[in-house]
Amino acid sequence: MTALHSQTPPDLSGRNLSFGRALANRTATIAIGLCVVIAALPLALVVWQVVSKGASAWSLEWFTAEIPRNYRTEGPGMGPAIVGTLAITGMAALLSIPVGVLGAVYLNEYGKNKPLARFIRTMSDVMTGVPSIMMGLFIYVGYVIVIDDQNGFAGALALACLMLPIVIRSTEEMLRLVPDELRQASSGLGARKWRTTMGVVLPAASSGITSGSLLAVARAAGETAPIIIVVGLFYGYRPDLFDGSNTTLAAQIFRNxxxxxxxxxxxxxxxxxxxxxxxxxxxxxxxxVAARFAIDKR
Structure with missing residues (x-):
């Protein structure tokens, strides 16, 4: 017994690890670091390339002047494209985000595993991988040909179709993360299901819903193919999205x-x-905004 008590405990601090284990640990650390660098390097190179070559074009006239009609004409001017991007993408967000959020509410809070809910989930996954040009062709056949006019609203419809499945799936995932205890506590206080959903579940998931909606907006803002098909390559901006063609930054990038x-x-x-x-x-x-909203709801 005395001999057992006199034994010193083993050193678990890591200093006495075998050479093989230490080498494996160092190799894994270096490999992870290299993977991080490899993943970040393309993004850094793209940003550096765009900033180094695009910063020289920026000036006050760049944001306010008209787009030159002649490709050879020197000088800035991208005001109509900037306003058109904000207007068309904003209209697409107004069309897709409310519908997408309410659709996700139905899937997670009401539909569950019903056949309709499973069908909507499947179609949302399929639409997420559909090329953007297909959405442009769909709106061109179903809307542009019918009204016989290319306009900014047609572009907003095409972008809304691209945004909708992203909003639905990202919002549903955020709603799944809300603890069931919150729903049960609200029901225990006598709140109806719709009030629990609107007053408890949605505010609890507001930060994630905002991030998912932003991801959809970011994708829509950079789309080119549907804009070219349903809006066209135009030079100016019309405040009325229902009257005539418009332009966006993505279309002007392609054009120039x-x-x-x-x-x-x-x-x-x-x-x-x-x-x-x-x-x-x-x-x-x-x-x-999402951080402030989440803090206020605590």
Missing amino acids: ASQPFAASQERAWGAALTLIAIVFVFTILSRI
Whole structure:
């Protein structure tokens, strides 16, 4: 017994690990670090390339002047495309986000595993992987040909179709993370199911819903193919989205980047930088709003 009590406990601090275990640990750490660098490097290179080539095009006139009609014309001017991007993407968000959130509420709170709910989930997953040009063709056949006019609202419809499945699936995932104890506590206080959903479940998931909606908006803002099909390559902006063609930054990037002239190439890089800046600003603002809203609900 004395011998047992006199034994010193083993050193588990890691200093006496065998050479093989230490080498494996160091190798795994280096491998993880390399994977992080490899994953971040393409993004950093893209941002650096866009900023280095697009910053020279920025000026006050860049945000206010008209788009030059001649590809060879030097000088900035992307005001109509900036306003058109905000207007068309904003209209698409107004069309898709309320419908997507309410659809996710039905799937998670009411539909559960009903056949209709399973069908909606399957179709949402399928639509998420559908190429954007297919949505453009769908709206072109179902809307543009019917009214015989290309306009900004048709572009908003096409972008809304792209945003809808993303909003539905991301919102449903956020609603699943809300603890059932909150629902049970609300029901125990006598609240009806719809009031529990609107007053307890949705506010609890508001931060995640905002992030998912932002992801959908970010994807829609950079889409080019559906805009070219249903809106066209136009130079100006019309405040009435139902009257005539409009333009967006993505369409102008395609229009100018496809030309070999230095002036058009500079405008393409400037438009790309502007689009990245818009998405970045909305990302920061949405996260601030979501954080404040979540804190106020605690």
